[in-house]
Amino acid sequence: MGTREDFLSLYNKLDSLCRAKFSLDDRSESAIMTLVNSLRHSDYYRYNDLADDLDAIRNLRNSLVHTPSIQGESLIAINPIAITKLQEIVDVVENPPMAKDKAIPFSKIFSVRLDDSLLLSMRHMSMKGYSHAPVLDEKGKLIGVFSEGVIFSYLAEHGETNIKDGDTIAELYPYLPLDAHRNERYAFLSKNATLEEAVKSFQESKKKYGKKLGLIFLTEHGKENEKILFALAIGSTLA
Secondary structure, X not given: OOOHHHHHXXXXXXXXXXXXXXXXXXXXXXXXXXXXHHHHOOOOHHHHHHHHHHHHHHHHHHHHHHOOOEOOEOOOOOOHHHHHHHHHHHHHHHOOOEHHHOOEEHHHOXXXXXXXXXXXXXXXXXXHOOOEEEEEOOOOOEEEEEEHHHHHHHHHHHOOOOOOOOOEHHHHHHHOOHHHOOOEEEEEEEOOOEHHHHHHHXXXXXXXXXXXXXXXXXXXXXXXXXXXXXXXOHHHHOO
């Protein structure tokens, strides 16, 4: 079982980390409560759960330091789960999970070229459950995204399709560029973006831009003209 000293040492460490994180100099302001509120309002649901856990830990700590002892012995025993959870929260503050940890290296993502067979690409994506496939040029540079939305836009505009075995991805070229997608958008973030930032981008996209976010591309500095290092879909960020 964890000791009172272990618990209080971790708690004080978290307090110091929070004061640095939120630039809190006034000791009268609760750094832990500031973190609780930050986690509670996060777009990342796992942080919402941590907020409730931390609030329970905060109440435990307050009871611990204000409860009289008998013959020098504390009247409250520390459950090991409290120390385990407190250490988890300390780790989150010290080393927040990164978006790239949930992303797929761009070189390993299924992608297509303009001269690839349209039917074969669609069949492969259907079999594998892929909803998006980056479209690359001969130098491996991103020129667009082939997606279910692209097919839908094509059908909506043409009313019917006569896709033949010899047709290529190039047949849908007008719908492939990132800014040509009617109901989806694509974001670029730095390779050092946190997972929370990525989740927030997915959550805010519809409200802010009127389009859902299809993929996040991670580059060195989050610039569209940079080499893409990773790609991230909403399912992987929320796992």
